Amino acid sequence: MTTNTERINACMLPNVIRLSALHLSRPNLLTSLRVCSLWHKVLEPLLWQTLTLQNQPCNHIPRQPTPTLCLRNRHHIRHLVQTGTNSLLKFLAFSTTPRPLRLTSIRVSLLSPEILMITQQNADTLTSFSCRSNRLRRGEADQEAQALWHRQLFMILEMVPHLTDLAIGPAVLIDPPTTVFSKVARSLKRLELDRVKVADRSWYDESTQSAQALSTLDPFPNLETLVMVWNDLPPLCQLELIRKAPKLKTLTWKRGTQLLVQAWLSSALPPPASLTTLDVAHSHIEDGDMAQILTMVPSLTSLNVKSSPFGPQSCDQHNGHDPAEQHAFAAAIQRKQNRGGRYCQTLPPHPVRRNLIVPCGSEPPTTVSVFG
Incomplete structure (x- = not known):
């Protein structure tokens, strides 16, 4: 068999089959076809199960095969991780291809219209959402725009029936905290709030009126884990989150x-x-x-x-x-040592x-x- 010095892209399966047909006998060709079928059914779903989008160079010009290949395999993707600005987000959010994403988890560093669109498109399958931003902590991002997008995010998450894990922060809540948390209260099992505060400072008044307003917060019937990290939420609101989680x-x-x-x-x-x-x-x-x-x-x-x-x-x-x-x-x-615990x-x-x-x-x- 002659050696072809041209580098072959393993994802370009028709080329692999064509080159195999030139050099292999029929039984081996059938074996090669089975391998290609295995690639389609088993290896490609594993390869594309998690899609991580990172920052691109300022002079980056996306090549056409990259989004084409990604869109062709988008039905395999289950986890989306976004750590910076990436041009591929627009292809994922606004593509008209008939094969949609079926994401179960989204982890991003900043909210954007593309992220909100992708979240809305995957409302039926999404179970975990995380938006944790170091840029917001350092004041490098547009906090006013992020606050508006957080309002839109909770409107979208209200339509997610199977959401069990939510982590946000830093964030500024424009709407009342009772309205915001009641949108996601019914199905959450884990809630993490990091440097979250309320824009309306009247909620920080520990008066009877504020306590009565916070008592209208919907219960969290399934919440098992609550993480509050350096929050600036109203004190009574933080206590009410614990009160409304009977299975904590x-x-x-x-x-x-x-x-x-x-x-x-x-x-x-x-x-x-x-x-x-x-x-x-x-x-x-x-x-x-x-x-x-x-x-x-x-x-x-x-x-x-x-x-x-x-x-x-x-x-x-x-x-x-x-x-x-x-x-x-x-x-x-002695009991602790027998159990292998640390004392x-x-x-x-x-x-x-x-x-x-x-x-x-x-x-x-x-x-x-x-x-x-």
């Missing part, structure tokens, strides 16, 4: 955690009954308050805290006081330590992270 299992709060502790201790907000993971590592919580919280959340299995009372001197203050508790303390360490030796004074060992008759937390 994981809570991460990296700003205003004292508000959460005060609400729990004053019984203004009941702790979620199914809470298993609590991450409040960016707030100092007093030892006695943490002891009460652990008593109120018997289902807790993972705790991430940062507080000065969690020091090595706390263990020395209680050594040898109660033999029964020392025995339970040793037994808890922190610098436990706080005895109220918290007792709750870590046997919180209301339940098993102790399997993960305790303490950052001094």
